[in-house]
Amino acid sequence: MTDGLRIKRVLEVARKELIDFVRDWRTVLAMILVPILIFPVIFIALPLFLKGEQAEISNYELTVEVQGGIPDGLQPHLEGRHLIFIETELVETGTLSNNTLDATRLKEGVNDGTLHAILRLRETDTNATESYDYAILSYSTNELSREAKDRTLEAILQWEEEVINATLAHNNLSNQEAFDPIHWDGDQEAADLASGGELAAMGLAMFIPLVVALWTATAAIQPAIDLTAGERERGTMEALLCTPVARVDLLTGKWLAVAVVASVSVLGQMAGLLFALSYLTQGILDAPTISNTGIALLLLSVILFAVFVVAIELAVAVRAHSVKEAGSILGPMILIFIGPTMFAQFVNLQGIETWWFAMPVFNITLAMREAILDIHDPIHIITWVTTSLLYAIGAIYWASKQFNREDLVESLS
Amino acid sequence: MRHTRALMAPSNHPAEPLLSVTSVTKEFGDVTALDDVTVNFHAGEVVGLVGGNGAGKTTLLRLLCGLYHPTVGAVEGHLDDERIDIHRMREHVGVVPEATGLYARLTAWENIRYHSRLNGIDDDMAWTRTERFAKLLNFDEDLHRSTRGFSRGMRQKTALLRALAHGPRILLLDEPTGGLDVTSARMVRKLVRKLGDDGGTVIYSTHNLAEAHNVCDRIVIIHNGTVRANGTPEDLLTDTDTDTLEDAYIALTEDIARTSTPDPEGKVAGAWRRLLTRGGGPND
Numbered sequence: 001m002t003d004g005l006r007i008k009r010v011l012e013v014a015r016k017e018l019i020d021f022v023r024d025w026r027t028v029l030a031m032i033l034v035p036i037l038i039f040p041v042i043f044i045a046l047p048l049f050l051k052g053e054q055a056e057i058s059n060y061e062l063t064v065e066v067q068g069g070i071p072d073g074l075q076p077h078l079e080g081r082h083l084i085f086i087e088t089e090l091v092e093t094g095t096l097s098n099n100t101l102d103a104t105r106l107k108e109g110v111n112d113g114t115l116h117a118i119l120r121l122r123e124t125d126t127n128a129t130e131s132y133d134y135a136i137l138s139y140s141t142n143e144l145s146r147e148a149k150d151r152t153l154e155a156i157l158q159w160e161e162e163v164i165n166a167t168l169a170h171n172n173l174s175n176q177e178a179f180d181p182i183h184w185d186g187d188q189e190a191a192d193l194a195s196g197g198e199l200a201a202m203g204l205a206m207f208i209p210l211v212v213a214l215w216t217a218t219a220a221i222q223p224a225i226d227l228t229a230g231e232r233e234r235g236t237m238e239a240l241l242c243t244p245v246a247r248v249d250l251l252t253g254k255w256l257a258v259a260v261v262a263s264v265s266v267l268g269q270m271a272g273l274l275f276a277l278s279y280l281t282q283g284i285l286d287a288p289t290i291s292n293t294g295i296a297l298l299l300l301s302v303i304l305f306a307v308f309v310v311a312i313e314l315a316v317a318v319r320a321h322s323v324k325e326a327g328s329i330l331g332p333m334i335l336i337f338i339g340p341t342m343f344a345q346f347v348n349l350q351g352i353e354t355w356w357f358a359m360p361v362f363n364i365t366l367a368m369r370e371a372i373l374d375i376h377d378p379i380h381i382i383t384w385v386t387t388s389l390l391y392a393i394g395a396i397y398w399a400s401k402q403f404n405r406e407d408l409v410e411s412l413s
Numbered sequence: 414m415r416h417t418r419a420l421m422a423p424s425n426h427p428a429e430p431l432l433s434v435t436s437v438t439k440e441f442g443d444v445t446a447l448d449d450v451t452v453n454f455h456a457g458e459v460v461g462l463v464g465g466n467g468a469g470k471t472t473l474l475r476l477l478c479g480l481y482h483p484t485v486g487a488v489e490g491h492l493d494d495e496r497i498d499i500h501r502m503r504e505h506v507g508v509v510p511e512a513t514g515l516y517a518r519l520t521a522w523e524n525i526r527y528h529s530r531l532n533g534i535d536d537d538m539a540w541t542r543t544e545r546f547a548k549l550l551n552f553d554e555d556l557h558r559s560t561r562g563f564s565r566g567m568r569q570k571t572a573l574l575r576a577l578a579h580g581p582r583i584l585l586l587d588e589p590t591g592g593l594d595v596t597s598a599r600m601v602r603k604l605v606r607k608l609g610d611d612g613g614t615v616i617y618s619t620h621n622l623a624e625a626h627n628v629c630d631r632i633v634i635i636h637n638g639t640v641r642a643n644g645t646p647e648d649l650l651t652d653t654d655t656d657t658l659e660d661a662y663i664a665l666t667e668d669i670a671r672t673s674t675p676d677p678e679g680k681v682a683g684a685w686r687r688l689l690t691r692g693g694g695p696n697d
């Protein structure tokens with residue numbers, strides 16, 4: 001058999017599997033749309049939604065009972081906050097936070113919407129221009145009560161700052177003299193040699209390896225199961241194995257299809273992540289700067305990791321007799337990939353020992369971090385490329401051994 | 414009494430066989446699915462593998478298409494006076510497994526085309542063959558429909574067309590009429606007979622004796638993993654001194670083999686049950 005025919009058959013197997021994926025809307029949804037949208041939804045849509053909800057709450061007029069009278073200095077800070085005040089006498093003689101006296105009344109008021117918080121104020125005698133003890137009683141599981149407390153607290157803190165400044169002025173001191181006598185001169189960012197792009201890259205170095213590891217492992221599971229245990233269960237595997245295509249070629253075609261789907265899924269998620277981050281950090285962070293060598297090494301590490309992960313998941317799925325069995329094994333197996341990735345995020349890259357770059361999964365995570373940060377140590381690169389290749393070859397060999405099993409034509413169904 | 418000896422010789426095919434199974438034993442763990450089986454298949458004959466559930470028919474078919482490897486013995490192909498490995502015979506073999514094995518998200522034609530491409534056949538040639546046989550099966554109108562929702566008969570016809578699209582010399586059919594309605598079963602039988610009459614070689618597993626009688630040139634009766642008879646339907650009747658194939662089958666399978674090796678602890682049954690529950694053994 002010529003190599004050309006073998007390659008043609010491998011590509012035909014991959015092509016058919018990809019058509020099969022594309023025609024299944026659930027796969028398209030789970031493998032393409034969800035990964036692309038998940039970060040924009042979390043980072044953009046969710047905050048926008050929360051902002052909308054907050055704006056809605058801000059329009060409510062809330063009732064606050066003020067016990068002890070509103071001091072003249074506080075009055076202007078309470079205005080314009082959509083608060084209605086009911087002034088009463090302060091009855092509490094002990095600690096102001098003690099809620100025993102007003103708990104029942106406040107709870108009832110919160111429930112029927114007539115009262116949302118109670119502000120207690122008691123004037124004290126100090127050297128400040130004005131001095132008060134205060135406490136705000138609220139019902140924190142109720143959104144409106146919490147909002148009433150927040151608005152009142154904000155007004156009190158503004159008033160406090162004003163009192164502090166007045167007290168300092170009374171003693172011929174400025175705010176800086178009192179609270180920041182040893183202070184940084186100029187712009188702190190200007191003193192940092194790292195560019196904005198490099199700082200952005202450092203932030204990405206914390207995200208990307210995790211996203212790649214998590215999503216490659218997760219994205220490959222469903223197609224790996226479908227193409228192996230799924231085929232066994234549906235009875236299509238036997239007919240396929242009766243064709244003159246060598247099993248290793250069938251496996252390669254299937255591997256290629258899973259790798260393409262997983263890669264598209266991971267790239268989609270990374271694109272979604274970058275879009276969400278760039279949207280959120282507009283005017284705050286610069287675009288990350290990564291050299292071409294860094295990008296090439298990053299891509300190489302992603303590819304080698306995908307080869308490794310997909311081969312392992314295919315091999316495990318081939319051993320399973322049913323989709324259910326394969327799922328129950330591969331689900332928890334994700335931890336094997338995610339655990340080391342999370343751990344490797346905290347390994348200090350400065351002065352790191354070379355053996356880290358030989359450990360499976362750790363090596364790829366660290367390689368990705370170095371690539372994004374434009375650290376190109378030849379010894380590290382040779383080590384992780386060599387060991388990753390060895391692990392990938394080992395995984396493929398194991399997968400092909402599993403694919404040669406005689407009982408591959410059998411299924412529980 | 415076993416009648417194997419008298420019926421073993423092929424009736425009218427003295428030439429070298431296309432496929433030969435020589436002293437093959439196939440074991441799955443403790444279970445012997447086939448025990449010292451020798452049988453040859455010659456060009457241009459329709460051979461029925463007849464036996465009950467668990468007799469070893471599917472195991473034999475899977476050995477013939479190289480899915481299983483014999484524990485002992487050899488399964489070989491012979492082409493152009495050359496003895497060749499069974500795996501190299503695959504491009505000359507079309508297989509219809511019992512499960513049919515169709516992809517639900519592809520149309521019937523896409524299923525057929527996928528396998529014909531894997532067999533190295535170009536689409537035009539595959540289409541010409543498919544269309545010709547589809548007309549015989551009254552199925553040409555359904556070729557571009559998705560196989561999702563196909564009836565058992567339509568699935569069987571698609572699988573049959575898929576097996577024929579690359580122009581195989583040998584067709585292996587595992588229970589091809591199982592679960593089919595009368596009309597569909599008849600169409601399949603007619604097609605198989607026509608293939609045989611046109612010089613094709615068909616190996617046909619069934620437990621329907623009447624069907625085997627109508628379709629096959631030769632019948633191989635398998636029981637408890639051994640070949641009990643191998644000859645024309647007429648040979649079977651003569652050698653068993655019976656009037657019907659059913660009587661002949663009963664006479665040939667009233668068992669000596671399993672009863673002569675008593676299994677008081679139910680080891681074989683237990684092993685089969687374990688194997689089937691694990692999915693690690695033969696279906697048949």
